[in-house]
Amino acid sequence: GAGVSQSPRYKVAKRGQDVALRCDPISGHVSLFWYQQALGQGPEFLTYFQNEAQLDKSGLPSDRFFAERPEGSVSTLKIQRTQQEDSAVYLCASSLQGQETDTQYFGPGTRLTVL
Amino acid sequence: AQSVTQLDSHVSVSEGTPVLLRCNYSSSYSPSLFWYVQHPNKGLQLLLKYTSAATLVKGINGFEAEFKKSETSFHLTKPSAHMSDAAEYFCVVSDPNAGKSTFGDGTTLTVKP
Numbered sequence: 485g486a487g488v489s490q491s492p493r494y495k496v497a498k499r500g501q502d503v504a505l506r507c508d509p510i511s512g513h514v515s516l517f518w519y520q521q522a523l524g525q526g527p528e529f530l531t532y533f534q535n536e537a538q539l540d541k542s543g544l545p546s547d548r549f550f551a552e553r554p555e556g557s558v559s560t561l562k563i564q565r566t567q568q569e570d571s572a573v574y575l576c577a578s579s580l581q582g583q584e585t586d587t588q589y590f591g592p593g594t595r596l597t598v599l
Numbered sequence: 600a601q602s603v604t605q606l607d608s609h610v611s612v613s614e615g616t617p618v619l620l621r622c623n624y625s626s627s628y629s630p631s632l633f634w635y636v637q638h639p640n641k642g643l644q645l646l647l648k649y650t651s652a653a654t655l656v657k658g659i660n661g662f663e664a665e666f667k668k669s670e671t672s673f674h675l676t677k678p679s680a681h682m683s684d685a686a687e688y689f690c691v692v693s694d695p696n697a698g699k700s701t702f703g704d705g706t707t708l709t710v711k712p
Contacts (some may be wrong), residue, residue, distance in 0.1 A: 485636065501624075524705075526703050526704045527643075529701070543699070577621075585650040587633075588700065589645075590635075590643040590644075592642045593642065
């Protein structure tokens, strides 16, 4: 595709509900990243995939957060039993190889609001 | 461990005057450094990156940055600001193990007519 796409763009959830956020990376990009961006702050790393392998999930804030990329393309970030502190913009990025010199291409983000 | 400090949370300049956005980094490795820009309701876009080649890096829209190892800095500059430069700017350091990028808290650039 032309760029990284994310859906939905906006999500409102009641506290305690489960949500699923989707990311479609640029076709052929090996690496995929998820970030959480709270209001007024920079994005914070959540997790990273190379193809279907989740190589680093050290940034996931709790075991309520789960990410997968089963076929090495589309990825889903799932948040169970949402809490108000989960309200943020969730950004997805992809890069060609995942080397530290690679440019990451970002999607527009999903803005999650937990009431 | 690695970290990034953007020294100014807000910078305001007049159109046509120079822009300086300051960034200091800390890394145990020889770092790769990036500047991204985020316009309202738009995705993050790469401005430029340093990857251990030339220390003066030129990017898009007239921006450039200089890597100074002795000062652990990677400041972003532009000779003449344009109204369209108003946005949020992020300095980023990338882990050489490829997985993790660390973002600064961002600098909001305002350009006055």
